[in-house]
Amino acid sequence: MSETILIAEDDADIQEILKLYLENAGFRVIRAADGNQAFEKICSEHPDLALVDIMMPGMNGYELTKRVRAKSNIPIIIISAMNADSDKILGLDIGADDYITKPFNPLEVVARVKSNLRRFYQLDNVQQNGSDLLRVGALSLDPKKFSVTKDGAEIALTPTEFKILMMLMEHPGRVFTKMQIYERINGEYFESDDNTMMVHISKLRDKIGDDSKNPVYLKTIRGLGYKIEDI
Amino acid sequence: MSETILIAEDDADIQEILKLYLENAGFRVIRAADGNQAFEKICSEHPDLALVDIMMPGMNGYELTKRVRAKSNIPIIIISAMNADSDKILGLDIGADDYITKPFNPLEVVARVKSNLRRFYQLDNVQQNGSDLLRVGALSLDPKKFSVTKDGAEIALTPTEFKILMMLMEHPGRVFTKMQIYERINGEYFESDDNTMMVHISKLRDKIGDDSKNPVYLKTIRGLGYKIEDI
DNA sequence: ATCCGGCTTCACGCATCCTTAATAAAACCT
DNA sequence: AGGTTTTATTAAGGATGCGTGAAGCCGGAT
Numbered sequence: 418m419s420e421t422i423l424i425a426e427d428d429a430d431i432q433e434i435l436k437l438y439l440e441n442a443g444f445r446v447i448r449a450a451d452g453n454q455a456f457e458k459i460c461s462e463h464p465d466l467a468l469v470d471i472m473m474p475g476m477n478g479y480e481l482t483k484r485v486r487a488k489s490n491i492p493i494i495i496i497s498a499m500n501a502d503s504d505k506i507l508g509l510d511i512g513a514d515d516y517i518t519k520p521f522n523p524l525e526v527v528a529r530v531k532s533n534l535r536r537f538y539q540l541d542n543v544q545q546n547g548s549d550l551l552r553v554g555a556l557s558l559d560p561k562k563f564s565v566t567k568d569g570a571e572i573a574l575t576p577t578e579f580k581i582l583m584m585l586m587e588h589p590g591r592v593f594t595k596m597q598i599y600e601r602i603n604g605e606y607f608e609s610d611d612n613t614m615m616v617h618i619s620k621l622r623d624k625i626g627d628d629s630k631n632p633v634y635l636k637t638i639r640g641l642g643y644k645i646e647d648i
Numbered sequence: 649m650s651e652t653i654l655i656a657e658d659d660a661d662i663q664e665i666l667k668l669y670l671e672n673a674g675f676r677v678i679r680a681a682d683g684n685q686a687f688e689k690i691c692s693e694h695p696d697l698a699l700v701d702i703m704m705p706g707m708n709g710y711e712l713t714k715r716v717r718a719k720s721n722i723p724i725i726i727i728s729a730m731n732a733d734s735d736k737i738l739g740l741d742i743g744a745d746d747y748i749t750k751p752f753n754p755l756e757v758v759a760r761v762k763s764n765l766r767r768f769y770q771l772d773n774v775q776q777n778g779s780d781l782l783r784v785g786a787l788s789l790d791p792k793k794f795s796v797t798k799d800g801a802e803i804a805l806t807p808t809e810f811k812i813l814m815m816l817m818e819h820p821g822r823v824f825t826k827m828q829i830y831e832r833i834n835g836e837y838f839e840s841d842d843n844t845m846m847v848h849i850s851k852l853r854d855k856i857g858d859d860s861k862n863p864v865y866l867k868t869i870r871g872l873g874y875k876i877e878d879i
Numbered sequence: 880a881t882c883c884g885g886c887t888t889c890a891c892g893c894a895t896c897c898t899t900a901a902t903a904a905a906a907c908c909t
Numbered sequence: 910a911g912g913t914t915t916t917a918t919t920a921a922g923g924a925t926g927c928g929t930g931a932a933g934c935c936g937g938a939t
Contacts, residue, residue, distance in 0.1 A: 518818065578885095592794055611927095612888070613887055616887075638794050639896080639925095644794075647793070806896055842915095861904095868916070870906065870907080
């Protein structure tokens, strides 16, 4: 039962090094030299994990991550240059499951691959065993019934508010940018939508009884986005 | 399983001393008297670590480091003369992992070699606990949650402080110049930003409970920059 | 057509954070 | 020791981002 790893990387040398180390660790490796190729191979060959370089010809790593995420939840590890724009690093880290900065230690890459695979399957098991209810503190959200309760009391949310809350509660502790949230909810994103999100968040806080100045659940990460505390 | 160390050093006496101490510590030692020879031996013999003098005939230490880095990520420790401050900065900019100033204590060299080997080849905590927390002493930083804790207690940091700490904790023991840090955080760098960095560092120390006069974590390397101690 | 709930936009106030500048304190060199 | 350079600290702007009430807009329902 050897797992398959996709390497999306245009530099042939780096590709070769990664392949060597990963195969040596017992993985099956498939390769792609650009984002489009990578996307096709992810769809056709269903690898268990993808290593994705940010800087690639054609579709870059960021685009690729977004498009993959629309279809699949496989672990994605971003590889980025050391002196890349920090916002990109942080932003990508949010969308992907992990990130590694160049230059990297190949052994560390192998370790991270293993770690992410293990974490992913564990998480998968947990989700299968548990019920469909998403629970964080006193809040619980039922995706099927489209309902949210706090301490058992029903809270009436609008569809948009519900989607936002569900997205955050699906990954407690994880930070989402306003852009990410908006894209998932409305497909596209315009610069001016930032404020829209703030208003939604504001109303959500109001309804779930959170004080924006000292929120228990819906926390602001200044300059980045929002997260729900993992209680 | 003795590790191989390459010594790139034109001074025969220093070469001899280093060889003696390193072999005494159980390492296999190969030697090169100039940069070109060193590069060849790195390619052909794949040492586990390289000790590189800056001042060498032919290809100097910078060139060598750059050329090696294009191919390999093996730990490189720069050896430089005492009063060549700018040299040191340059060496670290290029991608050296550590630096030692002449005159040095041979035992310290051995200690640094061991430390760098351990840091590089050890599959650190990534594999053990499954999470990718960055941990240094009592400090731990979670890139995804954007949270930092000390002894389990949450520490609130600003985005910039967080980025700085993350950068340092990603490479414990490695020195970063103010310029390097600022560039990664803000994209560009102006001469006047040095002071800004100092202020950030000062506040970071304050928040993580470090005394600047005797810091446990965030140490100043005068003339160079900052590093976080590899505890 | 009108109403109405929900989404969006706008404007303003507020909080936070980054930077600057000025001063103090080390560390270093001669 | 004395002067110089580098670093640390503090406080005060100034820039940026966030929160929120109110008004406008849009589409579905009555």
